[in-house]
Amino acid sequence: MNDPQKKIYFASDQHFGIPDANRSKLREKKFISWLDEIKADAEAIFLLGDLFDFWFEYKTVVPRGFVRVLGKIAELRDSGIPIYFFVGNHDLWMMDYFEKELDIPVYHQPKEFEFGGKKFLIGHGxxxxPGDKGYKRMKKVFSHPLSKWFYRWLHPDIGVKIAQYLSTKNKLISGQEDIKFLGEENEWLAQYAKRKLEKKHYDYFLFGHRHLPMEIEVGKDSIYINTGDWISHYTYAVFDGSELSLKKYR
Incomplete structure (x- = not known):
């Protein structure tokens, strides 16, 4: 980080589009207000996945809605603030729209970064x-190029309806059954972090997906932070150049 007054912000799991258009729009406005507040001192913004409850990029079509959020993100990016996007399980089929239209890099796997001499491993999660074998099998099927090719041939009105139904009804996709704290020893992303530390040191592991804001010490001078969500918690993480902390937007 070059400017000691600047900060790096992290947020995830907005799931815009649910439970319906009107209530989603209220949450979008809250998220946009947060973006407006942080733009004055943001050195970079990381969006850690599931910005939308469903997103699929046809070659010439993108899902309807989300104009305010996309417009605000475009404004911040055009102002010179770097923005990074990590694909989640609900925007799994994101391709190059963000990269071409918004100049925002899109990552499908966790990626290493270094800020202020601290090493970060960042992803959706x-x-x-360990575990979660049902979802892992389903993800392989959904992310297979043949699956995407077949789905693209569905009319968007049909494809989006099917995806919205599965997003809320299929527990493997929605993850509703997983939104409960399992205890520090049983949190599987904390276990993942500990395994990674066996090979390489990271100061911070940053993930979303769990919808629970949490901070767990996973090793000597190493912390796992989950950014929570913008459905129930409205939480985010911020790095001020020396420390990473969880915050709640009010």
């Missing part, structure tokens, strides 16, 4: 760590 789905499919990592």
């Amino acid at each position: 789905d499919g990592l760590g």
Whole structure:
């Protein structure tokens, strides 16, 4: 970080689009207000996945809605603030729209970064760590190029309806049954972090997906932070150049 007054912000799991258009729009406005507040001192913004409850990029079509959020993100990016996007399990089928239209890099796997001399491993968090075999099998099927090719041939009105139904009804996709704290020793992303530390040191592990804001010490001078969500918690993480902390937007 070059400017000691600047900060790096992290947020995830907005799931815009649910439970319906009107209530989603209220949450979008709250998220946009947060973006407006942080733009004055943001050196970079990391969006850690599931910005939308469903997103699929056809070659010439993108899902309807989310104009305010996309417009605000475009404004911040055009102002010179770097923005990074990590694909989640609900925007699994994101391709190059963000990269071409918004100049925002898109990552499908966790990625290492270094800020202020601290090493970060950042990602969405789905499919990592032990267990969750049902979801891991389903993700392989959904992310297979043949699956995407077949789905693209559905009319968007049909494809989006099917995806919205599965997003809320299929527990493997929605993850509703997983939104409960399992205890520090049983949190599978914390276990994943500990395994990674066996090979390399990281100061911070940053993930979303769990919808629970949490901070767990996973090793000597190493912390796992989950950014929570913007459905129930409205939480985010911020790095001020020396420390990473969880915050709640009010």
